[in-house]
Amino acid sequence: MEVSTEEKIIQAAEKIFVRDGFDGARMQDIANEAEINKALLHYYFRSKEKLFEHILQRKMKDFIPRIQAVLRKEMSVMDKLEGIVDGYLRMLSQNPRLPIFLLYSTYRNPAIMQHMPHEIFRDLIAFIDDAIQKKQLKKLDPSQFLLSLLGMCFFPFVAWPVASHMLEKSESEYVAFLKGRKVEIMKVIRELAYETDSS
Amino acid sequence: MEVSTEEKIIQAAEKIFVRDGFDGARMQDIANEAEINKALLHYYFRSKEKLFEHILQRKMKDFIPRIQAVLRKEMSVMDKLEGIVDGYLRMLSQNPRLPIFLLYSTYRNPAIMQHMPHEIFRDLIAFIDDAIQKKQLKKLDPSQFLLSLLGMCFFPFVAWPVASHMLEKSESEYVAFLKGRKVEIMKVIRELAYETDSS
DNA sequence: AAATAGTTTAACCAAATGGTTAATGCAAAC
DNA sequence: GTTTGCATTAACCATTTGGTTAAACTATTT
Structure with a gap:
């Protein structure tokens, strides 16, 4: 090798x-x-x-996408959303420092975004929009909802040192805390659906 | 002067x-x-x-707190939550680059958190916990809920250059978009309350 | 007005850093 | 086996940078 x-x-x-x-x-x-x-x-x-x-x-390129796959599968809206959340959380758990690096780098030099494809979010927003049209999600602005979703997923990683300190958790406690993240995010998201989709 | x-x-x-x-x-x-x-x-x-x-x-010190004031006021749970969201969003609008700077700095040198008071979140979490006990908020982990709340507030600012580019918005469009943020966050949060507290 | 003590400056320094260069190694082509 | 061309290295260079120093300035005290 x-x-x-x-x-x-x-x-x-x-x-x-x-x-x-x-x-x-x-x-x-x-x-x-x-x-x-x-x-x-x-x-x-x-x-x-x-x-x-x-x-x-x-x-940057292999960070943002990878959700498109989930969208194409034959699934309920809620399952797709869970797939997206799960996908991001997995990636973040494996690369906890990556998002803050990417975000800070773009802050220091916004020009680098110009070379990035900017259609990546379109599918995501179209999917959310569609779900709202079909009355499967409550009436929300799709872009705003997307940022809320991403914020809930990304923030605990982006703010790792601050959050773990403020929540008075050790490193390992915080890791455990993050493991419970998916369930909690989905609890919030399920409240935004018209029918409760319990399993 | x-x-x-x-x-x-x-x-x-x-x-x-x-x-x-x-x-x-x-x-x-x-x-x-x-x-x-x-x-x-x-x-x-x-x-x-x-x-x-x-x-x-x-x-750092004048960034995190300033919410305690809201908590002490005589208000409904939902109004207090709105006060917190509003307080953060205002501060962020005035200092859009501050959070990414703070978060990145703690990432590069986590030791600096040691000198920060780490009880700041306690009141916040106690308040959320109390609201859940009193059945005014649905059953959620208070710490997790707090991070979701903060994530929804902070993320659009922390991710500014990425988000505005991905959402295909100009600088001014993104500023306008952020102005609508409070309403959208509150829509989500209201779904997490037992009684709809419409005004 | 002379002494004192805190403040401000120009000039300087050593170390670190991104980058270059000229020589060497090395495998394939002839 | 020698030439050719890419890959690799040690040594070197110019600039930047955080930090220092000794002198000068300023205002208050005596």
Whole structure:
């Protein structure tokens, strides 16, 4: 299982950039992590900016979507919503630091969003809109509802250090707390449906 | 209206640190912003770390609380919840970049949370718990509900550049969108109450 | 007015950092 | 086996950056 130098660089850069951010990351640290000479970083990716942008695009692209699959399945509205929530929570549990990294990076340099496809949310909003039209969800603004949904999923991860401290939970307690997150989010969402869809 | 040098430094440091983060901020930029010599920064605050910590503590402390006031007032549960949501949304509208700065800073250095009082959420959770006991709110985990509430308020601000882009809204459209946020959050929260408390 | 003590500045410094370069290694092509 | 061209490295460079220092300024005290 030989790994190409380029791949080693990408792996290392992902780790260091996500951990330290663009300003905090050191090219030497990335080189060390990849176990290569620093000059190689510039050989494969011209500059720190270029390398960062590459990593950011990559991370951003496989972060947002992956829900489309759930939408296409033959399921009730509530099951689809549960699928979306579950999908996000799983991804977040595996990459707890990723969302704050992505969000902060776009704050520091909003221009990078320009290169991102901006239709990703359309399906999601169309699905919500459709559910409302069919009176399966109460009358809400679809975009607003989507942000509420995402906020409930993402916020406990984005605010990890603050939230765990304020809730007076240890690291492991907070992890356990997050495990119960799906059920609690779904309790809220079920209240927004016309029929209670109990299993 | 003479402003002390120390105050000028604090003002400038707040602006630069919130804009650029700890790693991105330059001491020279802060000095320029304060219109003073760079050495003065070290005269008043020993190091960049010290100055940063001072700013961070300050910002953090007047960010989280301010809700206690609402809790003490003689109001219905729903009105209190609306007061909390309204309080946060107002603050966020005036300081849209502050939450991502605070959250990211704690991620980069979780140790800074140790110096924060960690009882702030207690009143909030006690209030929610009480409302549930009195059957005014549906049966939910109070901590989980609090994070959902905060997530709905904070997330659209924390995720500003991503969200506005994904929702295909211009800057001004997104600002307008955020103005409608309170109503939408309250629609969700009202569904979590036993009696509909229409005015 | 001279001494004192706090404040402010210009000039300076050492370390760190992104980036370059010239030489070397190395495998495939000839 | 030697040439060719990419991959890799050690050494180096210019700039930036947080931080220091010694001198100058300012106002109050004596």
